[in-house]
Amino acid sequence: MRYAETGYNLEIDLTTGNIERVATDPKDTELYLGGLGTNAKILWDRVPPEVEPFSPDNLLIFGAGLLCGTPATGCNRTIVTTISPQTQLMAYSMMGGFLAPELKYAGYDKVVLRGKSPNLVYIWVNNDKVEIRDASHLKGKGAIETGEIIKKELKEPKAQVAAIGMAGENRVFFASIEQSRSSASRGGIGAVMGDKGVKALVVRGTKDLNIARPAEYMELCDEVMKYIQFRNENPIPGVMPILAGLGSPQEMAIDDEKWHTENFMWGNSRVRRKDFWTEEIHHNWTETMNAARTRLISCYNCPMTCGATISLPGLPTYMMKCFSKLTYTMAAFSDLEFGLRIAQRATEYGLDGFSTPQVMAFGLELLENGILTEDDFPGMPTDNEGRFYWLLDRIVRREGIGDILANGTYWAAQQIGNGAEAYAHNNIKKHEQLPLKLSMLNPIYFLMYCTGEKINITQIEGQFPQAPFMTMEEREAFVKDWIQAPDDRFKQIFLDWEPRGEKSMPFYPTVQMCCDIVDWQERMHYIDDALGVCAGLSSFPLKPPYHIHNYPKFISAGAGIDMDEDKLSLAAKRYRTLVRANNIRRGLRRKDEKPPEDHWKKRFPELEKELLDTYYKFKGWNEQGIPTKESLHELGLDFVSEDFLKRGILSENEEASTTETQAEKA
């Protein structure tokens, strides 16, 4: 018997309509855990670099994390993996909500979609009965609307629906997949779903999911719950409120937005408004939020209420989470009411709340600077808010200028030319980033921005405080009950870290210490993404309930796989390297690993070179960022080095090859 996982994937060929329930190899679970780990393995095995994002041979994998559906609090993430049309690299966007546990109860760990359906369809997974059903009546419908219609027509109010809106249908490069209160937004995975002709994945499951050692597992779950309660009652002193507690930043509950509105950039990630937040704005925005927010809500089996139901007069109700609250507002230099209203339309269209506002602000910036002209925007209203709605409607329909903007700022700038490239200034690996522009280089963040392959800083950072504490007393108090640190080295680094002087940024923490810190932070995210635990209860906040010391126990007692810290770290390194291998095979090299040019004003080129050199070496990668034959062998990934050798990516003496690859040509 398999524990925590079901041991079966659902393989659906959309071209032929063939559906198969395929038993998976328990050995793969040991090596790659589940979720992201096994997704990366499937992608490596079956999607070679010649396969274009919109090829029928590209896969779209919905993977439930290894522990999803078990009683572990906050373990509900679906990891969606494919080749991104925007970055042309492996995308692994994720969503919470309710889909992954439902999929487990239906008897599957993953749904793997391949091929292309000739007509728009949706997939109905009802335990053992799986159907591909006509969705022509759902064409052009909103993502949330689609879920409601399907549940009604199937008479299955308890079914969980992951759907695309018009953006996905029209292959917008930053289209999301929406699922009740959650969405998998980054990397344009919704466009791949639309390209495959799949409007929605609908799941209902009523089967048992087994736990290997029940009593032991429940004890671990109880400890986590108690620790959550403890942390809720004891926020961390000395850090700003959004970093003091657990969960994803409590944007729906907190009304004081001084920090975001005055430190993040407005418009096309350009303008900092240092004196924006006034008493009057605080008052008005609080009233707006109080009127719109009907309830704080959670994902499956989680008490953290990071989301909210939003109902605005004259608009359908939708559910919002986290920072999309402010992204539209700030891109348009508008107010919260506008932000909440346009987010409703964008959610139904199925769009990424990070990229979309920036793409629109980018388009308008090109117009203001004469790179695009009024002729490119025929019929656009003159008022600011109206222009954003107009652009949003054009983008999701790929009409006129919207067709170009629908490819994201990087590709749109390439197409427009005429100096437009300089305006696509906030990208890493062709993907729009958080609108942050800072003064002095932070070496830890430099490494995370450069080498992160989720290409989204919030999914890489966490665990280690973002800034040193002022006094030794505060630092000692912080490390005293810092049970999450892998070992005492991290405590010492933090104790010695000063805001000013010799032991301060950017030269302290030292290069080697930065490598250790980044590796720890990244490792925890990768473990979360394989187990399906929300980063909000694990890798993202300070002092989370899940950490490197209790995770092995969860895997042992839950999945019945013998696990310890070393073995778990090795497994995480293994599939983390496999993610990189997928991307290396697609052309990712050192030249792509850099933050936006203007992210920091004060840069340190020599230090940055040393940081990247040292980190690559530390990770077992050569100076081009390619995993070496030796390090691949240690991870049991000889099949990767064989492939690299065959493709000329590595040569026998392990010098990096300069062979031109698919992504470079594109």
Added chain:
Amino acid sequence: MTVKAENKKKTVKTIKINVDKCNGCRACEVICSAFHAMPKYSSINPARSRIRVIRDPLKDVYVPVYAGEYAVAECAGRDKYTIDGKEYEECAFCRASCPSRAEFKEPDSGLPLKCDMCEGEDEPLCVKWCMVDALTFEQREEVVDEGLEKAELEIGLESLIDKFGLQQIMETVARMSKKE
């Protein structure tokens, strides 16, 4: 007519449900199905849970409901309630395992489920797992006036005698006791 009253105490267990606090996470369903698995906690399946969150997120309807008695037939009518501007089906508050819906039935056998307040635990586990405090457990001692109960029985019998006559009631009681 008086019957000597004899006061007895009994413990009444109550779960108070605050629908305004429910965050819709269904942790109650998770732990309920785990607790009632055989062996205990060995499997999870919210479809076996004896508590259900009747939820319709876009209408902001979240009602945790406990499985109560089994009903052989469904209700003749189904009313709708509007509370604070939100419309609820009558079934959203009903504890019965009944033919009209899938709630509170074992998914395999269709046999009815009933909440047992997690016998043997300090408090029902759904309450323990509800960290947003939508569910709270209350135990109170209630004084039960046994004498009053007897009086009620007599009042009831009298009305039956009025209706059917003493003879018929006696014959019926005799026949029923013979059967047992």
